[in-house]
Amino acid sequence: MKIFLFITCFIFLISACNKDEEEEKPLVKEGSSVNWAAVADSSSMALISIFWEESKQYFVANNYGGTSFQYWPQAHALDVVTDAYLRTGNNYYKSFFDKWFSGVREGNGNKWKNNFFDDMEWIALTLLRLYSVTNEIKYRDAAVELWGYIKDGWNNYAGGGIAWQSSELWKKNACSNGPACILAARLYQETGEESYKDWAEQIYNWEKSTLLQGDGAVLDHIDGRDNTFTNWKFTYNEGTFVGAAVELYKIFDNKSYLNDAILAANYTTGTLVTNSVLKLEGSSDSSVDNDAHLFKGIFIRYFTELIQQDIDSATKKRYLQFLKYNAETLWTKGAYKNPVLFGPDWATRPDMKTTLKATASGCMLMEAAALLAGKKLL
Secondary structure (H helix, E strand, O other): OHHHHHHHHHHHHHHHHHOHHHHHHHHEOOOOOEOHHHHHHHHHHHHHHHHEEOOOOEEOOEOOOOOOOOHHHHHHHHHHHHHHHHHHOOHHHHOHHHHHHHHHHHHOOOOOOOOEHHHHHHHHHHHHHHHHHHOOHHHHHHHHHHHHHHHHHEOOHHHOOEEEEOOEEEEEEHHHHHHHHHHHHHHHHHHOOHHHHHHHHHHHHHHHHHOEOOOOOEOOEEEOOOOEEEOOOOHHHHHHHHHHHHHHHHHHOOHHHHHHHHHHHHHHHHHOEEOOEEOOOOOOOOOOOOHHHHHHHHHHHHHHHHHOOOOOHHHHHHHHHHHHHHHHHHHHHOEEEOOEEEOOOOOOOOOOOOEHHHHHHHHHHHHHHHHHHHOOOO
């Protein structure tokens, strides 16, 4: 597979200058509006064909020979596949669910547990989503098992919160609390067990009171040893907080949660941007493996959830315009088309060497655009 990819990439580089127009043609409707379903199809199929390693049954790290196992990106890549399955009903996508379930566990040392609480949260969220799609108990059981490890990350440093990793229990990050809240809320919605709802409220209240700022920024983390903050500006800090607020709104039907989500979304779409496109995070080199290259797609996933809620029409319209502009920019300026590859800068085409993280992030945006277009919102 990898040799074939190199040949494909070489051929593409020779002919790229005069074939872009031909490649885009099937993906553009009359009147030059993008056919987002076709774009999402080509993007998600490419993610599988380029990064899925059938012999290992997981997604590999990059498209230039890196076959190492990376735990947390597996969740986001499989979420793209799940998006595509829900959108199309194509069982080809569904065929990867069981294989991923086995491959990820084996790649992680034949266990689900990991030293990083946020990484476990992402895998658990994907497992729970697989359960909601298939109703297969093994997915729910694995998510519940992971929750048992995750909740152990709560301690009294900084007044509460889920730690980032087991070796630094004093460090409390947005990335380990937003997803934990989302997971607990969704476990409650799936099972009806009150303890999950209580956990979701507790985690949310801690993050809001500790990391959320008045302008909607969500601080990256607090060091509970001396209660000092680090304010790295990453889109997924706000994105996961938005997702947590939306899940609690679904449970309690309390508009204050939507107001919190809108505050964080407004900050992100107004501040963490370059020319109205979500900003480059991490290295601009598409071949560099950088966690930050996944962050924008994570924001988009939960931003899309917010758009579909009962928010005022002016805000909804503005958010839809923002997402559409980002998707159009990525597709017309920031993507190779054959094979479909995305880089970390959504306004700049990547080199032919790129990573699972950067490509999965771009695919999340394409699937979000297709979802909203299918609902006649975009």
